[in-house]
Amino acid sequence: MSVLKGQELRIIGFLCNWCSYGGADTAGIGRFVQPTDLRVVRVPCSGRINPLFIMKALLYGADGVLVSGCHPRDCHYAEGNFYARRRLEVIKALLPALGIDPRRFEYTWVSASEGRRWQHVVESFTMQIHDLGPARRLPDAPELDVLKMVAAE
Amino acid sequence: MSDAASSFVAPPRPRFEAGTANPYLPMPATVIEVIRETHNIKTFRLVLQDEKAMREFHFEPGQVGQLSMFGVGEATFVINSPPTRKEYLQFSVMKAGEATAALHTLAPGDVVGLRAPLGNFFPYERMKGKDILFIGGGIGMAPLRTLFLFMLDNRNDYGKISLLYGARSPQDMAYSYELPEWTDRKDIDCVLTIDREAEGWGYRVGLIPDVLLGMAPAPDNSVAVTCGPPIMIKFTLQALEKLKFSSNQIFTTLERRMKCGVGICGRCNIGGKYVCVDGPVFSLAELKELPDEL
């Protein structure tokens, strides 16, 4: 299963190095089939995730953003995910005020051993984003159109 | 209407003439050589890609150029090879900010943009027949190098030529590979100094202003040209005044954040003077006329 319903959407995942990235690895080693829309960015800890990463992704091209870290009380740095939990929960309130569907951003906790769970998270979130479809984007300045160019002949 | 209105004369409405050159468009240039001078200074030798433009490129010692790293931005550097040696145009870049850090990644064959020549230059015509004293500190040697080599290439036009060049340590001395040639020459007086003793250093030790006072150059029929970090300039100017150099005999170059390089974008002004067009070369007498905003 490479893509759900035809068009692949852009989903950005911010995964903590110690748990969720390991969990994704476990899922890979176990050859648990997952949709391919997700692009993973590995970060040291969910506490490292600047809420602006999420907002930047959503404004500049992502159709969905998924954050995953260690389960509460299991943070490699003891308390990073506790801070993250508050920040992520608060930043979510900005989405409806901007006219962005809040379901485009979710966060969850997956440990390194939870390969099955990771598969489930990716499937559920990808499905959720496909239900929402491609995100509307605010226009960029026309003077930046050139950035869409690639190398000249 | 008030007096102000009646005495007001509107400026002429400007006209656009077809074919007017675009002052913001850089000339593509190829890096032909990169020299690592010190831990944070690199020298780049460039040739313009347009061979005709390279042949006809004319500039004066002291003039600057805007080097473009496309995608990063521009920064201003003095052309530090003399107009008398035109196989390439040379720029020395100290790593400090975004643009200079990007420039430091250049390798031979890479393409940069160049807008040059910009700004004024050293009044070398007026310096003819005079004794010339160069005082350079660190990367401040770059603009002096242009004039220094230019004068060596026109050696007979000038009297005694002395160079006092200082840096923090031997490792911080740019153009170290050229120094033996300069110190060996009999027709120039070259004094090198570093701030603190270092192993294997065979020249002077001491801060530039102190060494300068020790050299005690005579001010008669002399011109001093100096460039370096602000604190060195400050004390060097004091030393020169102590040596009875008048403010008309002292020249220096100023640095400012510049963007357009052609007197339009408005940021490099000191009062009504724009460093990019009215400078970067100023005599101390001219500097004293400016508001104190360095």
Place this chain on the structure above:
Amino acid sequence: MSIQEELQAVIKEALPDVSCVIGWREGPEPLRAAPLFVRTPADADAFRSGYFAVNNPAVFLPEYKGGKVGVVVKGCDARSVGQLLAEGLIRREEVKVIGFPCNGVIDVDKVAVALAGACDPGEIQAAREEGDELVLTTPSGEIRLRKTAVTADKCGRCLFPNALDADVFVGDTLEPAVSADDYADVAAFEALSLEKRMDFWEQEMSRCVRCYACRNACPMCVCREHCVALSRDPRWLTQSDGVRDKMFFQIIHASHLAGRCTGCGECQRACPARIPVLLLKRALSRRVEDLFAYRAGVDVAGPPPLLSFALEEPKIKERDW
């Protein structure tokens, strides 16, 4: 003695102890006061409080850190002072807070709406309060407006008309007009379809000129020239005139004010393009209040909510995938 005269007297008394007292004076336009910096007793005569004293003087306090300064504050301004103190951005012993009961302040934009094209608000030559009315002298004669129609929205939901934590309080305390902030403005906006909400911002942000008045007028935006919006590396924003970048700056501003915004509305008032940027901050303030029962500048006893955590978060319902 009027409140204003009493405040003038208090300012004069405070002066020997402080390098200056920050308050308000008459501005170049009748409807807009300007900040006043009282350094000598004579300066205090220019002090004006009241309906036109809109500016939040707390924005200047971090500049004066390291020396003692006085500040005259409305209730909303006092919340900014409180939050600056809670975050250690200013020191309690370095500020002398002078409070008074505030009856609300004007919103000049609402005057423009109320004038309904009769004249440009800039043409108003004089303004005075008469009971519940604002009397404006215009080139085409006197115009009377109901004050309720031109008072700032924030005053309608104000819970703290009396400066909290003031060293000196002048006058009798006022009862707030409401008992809670219901965030009706945020709710009303979020009742629109997602499409309409984004349309709204696309239209509004197209007016932004990127002057950053919203940021610089914000008492809690203390990074000033070190603002991430100006950073080239990482480059959060391009220099372009695009709506997306402009919107993203507002997101930066709002997210950096989450749990810190005291709702003074200076961002919105300062905006020369009249973009209602306070709305975004209020959406986050509502959330912070819901989750952590925290109101910036009021509930400042403990650490701010986003600089702390609880092992169990009773109000946070996590995704149970």
Place this chain on the structure above:
Amino acid sequence: MSEQKIVSRKFISLGYLPAWLEELALGRTVYVPRQEGRTVLYRPFVPGDLPEFSRRPAESAKHVLFPRSEGLFSFCRKGDPGAPDTRGLLLSESAEPGQAVIFGALSCDARGFFAFDPVYDGCGTKGIAKDVYYLKRRENTALIVKACKTPLSTCFCHWTGGGPASAQGADALATDLDGGILLQAVTKKGAALLESAKLSPATDDQEASARAAHEAAVKAMPSSPSLDGAPEALLGLFDNKAFWHAQSAGCLSCGACTYLCPTCYCFNLTDESNGIAGTRLRTWDTCMSALFTMEASGHNPRRDKAARLKNRVGHKFSYYPRIHDGRFSCCGCGRCIRSCPSSVDIRQIVLNALKENADV
């Protein structure tokens, strides 16, 4: 008005105005004052809309000639698979600007371009460097200003050589009369715009009414102080830290004043790139920002807001007039005062400087 020769005159009744604007908009962009949100701005005319004249625009019209952000040129790396060692680059200049008309600008807006003209025409460089982007737009844009009737409390155009009904720098002057607008062209470009069947010939009576309206508008302005000594006074106070500290106390270092100013012409150049292709942007910049003069080394000649405000006022009323025939680079529109969140009043600063200098 008196100093300018009227080339042609026409009258348009209000009912025909939208049709005429639509006609002007054929092949051109017509900018008019337009209500957006709670403010009025110069925006492209939309057929069916009427220009908003009950309030004066919060911004100046300078963005028509000097966009907030424009790509000067784009660059693209050349890939040559045959010769992977050669690294080439393709530069392309941005497209030519189209024709534009600004209808209903204020007199001060038109005069604001006087500050740009000599600088962008290369006077500072003796004509070596001409800003082709600005000059092309200046050439391609016609300005029809509309005479003001009453001053705002922040207006001071007459301090700087202008007036509420001045046509200086404009191509035509529009004046409200009963039932319509009198249009008086003062340049050939303006006269060409008035060649339209939607306009009717104007009468001497209409011109007399307009003249009376202009005179009334001038009379409505409070008297103007002499600013003759301002350039020297401001320079004389350059090192007076206490003076500038006091003047700038309320300044928030934002860019509202400079971005709304019709005469502020400073800009920044930056690159945006995707690694392969990119563009060099010219964007408005503000001397009120600490980054304006911040050097890569960290040295900043204008570190505090007092130094920066001094530069803004000094530039407008001292440095600029000293190198540009005594003309202030201020047109007295008062937008910097009106839109300043702290109501910093540039008039008052100049007057304070004159007073302070006289006291010394």
